[in-house]
Amino acid sequence: xxxxxxxxxGYLGGTLSAxxxxxFEAALSADAGLRAEVALHRQLAASFADPGExxxxxxxxxxxGEETYQATTVxxxxxVRQLTARRGWLWPVLGLAAIALGAYFFLPAILGSGNTLPSxxxxxxxxxxxxxxxxxxxxxxxxxxxxxxxTQLRIxxxxxAANLPADSSFVVQVYSSDPEDFxxxxxxxTVVRPVEDKSRPPMGFGGKKAFSVALExxxxxxxxTYYFVVRDKAGEEVIYAGKVKAQE
Amino acid sequence: xxxxxxxxxxxxxxxxPKGLRELYRAFLPRISRFIQLNxxxxxxxxxxxxxxxxxxYKKSKSPDFILSSKFYTLLxxxxxxxxxxQLQKKSRTEVSLTDDHxxxxxxxxxxxxxxxxxxxxxxxxxxxxxxxxxxxxxLFFAKEKMDIITQKLNLSSVGYAKKKxxxxxxxxxxxxxxxxxxxxxxxx
Numbered sequence: 001x002x003x004x005x006x007x008x009x010g011y012l013g014g015t016l017s018a019x020x021x022x023x024f025e026a027a028l029s030a031d032a033g034l035r036a037e038v039a040l041h042r043q044l045a046a047s048f049a050d051p052g053e054x055x056x057x058x059x060x061x062x063x064x065g066e067e068t069y070q071a072t073t074v075x076x077x078x079x080v081r082q083l084t085a086r087r088g089w090l091w092p093v094l095g096l097a098a099i100a101l102g103a104y105f106f107l108p109a110i111l112g113s114g115n116t117l118p119s120x121x122x123x124x125x126x127x128x129x130x131x132x133x134x135x136x137x138x139x140x141x142x143x144x145x146x147x148x149x150x151t152q153l154r155i156x157x158x159x160x161a162a163n164l165p166a167d168s169s170f171v172v173q174v175y176s177s178d179p180e181d182f183x184x185x186x187x188x189x190t191v192v193r194p195v196e197d198k199s200r201p202p203m204g205f206g207g208k209k210a211f212s213v214a215l216e217x218x219x220x221x222x223x224x225t226y227y228f229v230v231r232d233k234a235g236e237e238v239i240y241a242g243k244v245k246a247q248e
Numbered sequence: 249x250x251x252x253x254x255x256x257x258x259x260x261x262x263x264x265p266k267g268l269r270e271l272y273r274a275f276l277p278r279i280s281r282f283i284q285l286n287x288x289x290x291x292x293x294x295x296x297x298x299x300x301x302x303x304x305y306k307k308s309k310s311p312d313f314i315l316s317s318k319f320y321t322l323l324x325x326x327x328x329x330x331x332x333x334q335l336q337k338k339s340r341t342e343v344s345l346t347d348d349h350x351x352x353x354x355x356x357x358x359x360x361x362x363x364x365x366x367x368x369x370x371x372x373x374x375x376x377x378x379x380x381x382x383x384x385x386x387l388f389f390a391k392e393k394m395d396i397i398t399q400k401l402n403l404s405s406v407g408y409a410k411k412k413x414x415x416x417x418x419x420x421x422x423x424x425x426x427x428x429x430x431x432x433x434x435x436x
Contacts, residue, residue: 039435048389
């Protein structure tokens, strides 16, 4: 095997003698398996040829592992802990746990419209299906975070709006999947104030600006589907809805 | 283009962790949402996002590259293509992706896209190797001579370095061949 690798590398690198080369080419034309092997080695050499590209991959792996895309928020209620304060203890703990278990506690989440989660609340499903609001275009994603027997829902993302008056706020509520609970019995309700993301140029139709939204809420257990809704300041009109379920 | 737009390209080209972190923060949530609305997981989104940045890295290294659109437009377009190709493979029927943005990709990235899938497979295998193998193979693939590699990695002899290089590469090849995506790879 080692000899074969040497031959293949020599052939690809053009370092075989004329005789060796002729012999190798004869073997190649007779042996499809060898041709496939040579192709693989050639592609490997091409893929890993640029050290800069590998270095970039390594940096990106690290960034992905550290959950870099922390959104900023200004929580309005004491129940919502600021992410920055949270990060202090949580991320190192998660990091260690991840090394220990070989997996993050983050349970992949699915949300939003057009997915295949079981529908539990037809009314909210309809709102999810309706999609984004033309004026307040929310794009939020949610994940369930389990740590120390507690489950937190983490809802974050962006609001795109052309014109958002200063001090604009929205009400975010979390509901169980029980249709009876909506709209009277939210599990959790808070006010969020989106923060303009000035680092990003206006984009999309009508030069909408980006605002960050993020919050965390306690949830009873991690095996359930939860809905979250965004309402206007007065807590009336539902502007956006999504859902999140822990994956087994 | 404004400075900010090209700053993203610079962050990629110079492998600047601070700029790249900003790029994750600014764009990953949107990309992740798009992927998850189209049958993918958050992990799929991470992979596609990384692959897209590598595609953009390769493209922007060519001397004639200019950012002819907003950075996000380029990024989104690349991600969309990468994810579309992956879905296409899975389904074997025509795939249509939901999106509410009409992004037009003005940069030709067909060549880079083509290589992206096998590079993802190769990279996933490479990541599973031990650090010592990764180091050695990086130098080997960068076409360092074996005696230089022996020196750099403080190995006992060139013979040992060669042996180790073979072992590492053999492991890499085995990992690649064991991957369920391997049979679909068209190597040529």
